[in-house]
Amino acid sequence: MTRSEPARYVGRFAPSPTGPLHFGSLLAAVASFLQASVKQGKWLLRVEDIDPPREQPGADRRIIDALEAYGFEWDGPVTYQSQFEERHKELVQRLLDDAQAYPCSCSRRDLAGARRGALGAIYPGTCRKGSRATEVAIRVRTDDEPIRFLDALQGKQSQRLESESGDFVIKRRDGLIAYHLAVVADDHDQGITEVVRGIDLLDSTPRHIHLQRLLGFASPGFLHIPVAENADGQKLSKLTGATEIDRIAVRPVLVRALAALGQRPARDLADASLDSIWQWAVEHWRPGVMTSQKSIPVDQSTMAEAKNPLS
Ligand code: GLU
Numbered sequence: 001m002t003r004s005e006p007a008r009y010v011g012r013f014a015p016s017p018t019g020p021l022h023f024g025s026l027l028a029a030v031a032s033f034l035q036a037s038v039k040q041g042k043w044l045l046r047v048e049d050i051d052p053p054r055e056q057p058g059a060d061r062r063i064i065d066a067l068e069a070y071g072f073e074w075d076g077p078v079t080y081q082s083q084f085e086e087r088h089k090e091l092v093q094r095l096l097d098d099a100q101a102y103p104c105s106c107s108r109r110d111l112a113g114a115r116r117g118a119l120g121a122i123y124p125g126t127c128r129k130g131s132r133a134t135e136v137a138i139r140v141r142t143d144d145e146p147i148r149f150l151d152a153l154q155g156k157q158s159q160r161l162e163s164e165s166g167d168f169v170i171k172r173r174d175g176l177i178a179y180h181l182a183v184v185a186d187d188h189d190q191g192i193t194e195v196v197r198g199i200d201l202l203d204s205t206p207r208h209i210h211l212q213r214l215l216g217f218a219s220p221g222f223l224h225i226p227v228a229e230n231a232d233g234q235k236l237s238k239l240t241g242a243t244e245i246d247r248i249a250v251r252p253v254l255v256r257a258l259a260a261l262g263q264r265p266a267r268d269l270a271d272a273s274l275d276s277i278w279q280w281a282v283e284h285w286r287p288g289v290m291t292s293q294k295s296i297p298v299d300q301s302t303m304a305e306a307k308n309p310l311s
Pocket of ligand 1: 014015016048183196197198201
């Protein structure tokens with residue numbers, strides 16, 4: 001009797017090069033890396049550089065250097081999402097050919113009066129029946145069947161796309177491929193079996209599942225970690241002034257990241273070598289302690305004092 005090999009775990013970290021690595025993105029990197037390490041799987045690094053207007057020159061290099069300084073090791077070469085542009089365009093064309101997507105000439109102003117939901121303006125379907133304009137975005141059709149999935153940390157999820165987001169853009173008016181399409185294409189093509197990322201993307205996941213179904217791709221597992229927030233309850237990001245993580249005093253910051261993820265490193269773990277910290281982290285990784293947790297308060301003003309992580 002032949003026994004098929006269990007599918008090998010493949011995880012990834014997929015930063016956008018919009019700025020250097022801050023503590024919030026470090027948490028996603030640590031969580032996805034530990035999940036892959038514990039499952040003895042692969043962990044890929046994919047730079048999501050498909051939105052040049054939002055990118056910062058050199059941010060990709062800074063992110064990669066920071067990850068190296070923290071002792072992350074990824075499998076294979078770093079990939080850049082822009083490498084896969086032809087594939088993304090081919091998938092958009094496939095959806096157009098299958099009449100699952102259509103050109104849309106609505107401008108922001110046209111949509112200013114649209115009903116708004118938790119995910120922003122809900123597209124009212126204006127161009128569903130056709131648009132003759134030449135400068136167009138491409139939208140994918142949605143329906144109102146609830147899309148349900150089980151998130152490994154956040155539990156049962158359900159969203160009705162048509163009434164909660166409406167048909168959504170997969171190729172922008174400026175010709176750039178939208179994140180939703182690119183992430184679905186690359187996760188599939190790279191054989192990702194579980195997506196570990198911040199909870200700020202939990203609401204986008206039903207759109208990804210919808211695209212996976214339309215394209216005949218299996219959906220990976222999902223694990224959305226709580227998002228790091230500053231003292232004002234804002235997500236740490238370039239916009240809210242998140243600072244780059246320290247690339248010299250890496251051990252205390254790494255131990256602090258583990259503590260932020262609900263793990264319980266001993267006070268003196270930061271005195272150990274980087275290798276020993278990672279070894280401890282892999283042996284003790286229990287993501288379940290963050291079940292249903294939505295946010296992680298991070299006091300950025302104390303980041304400079306990270307040399308004493310648990311004080
Ligand atoms: N590139 C996205 C970001 O940096 C993450 C995408 C993902 O993990 O699916 O926010």
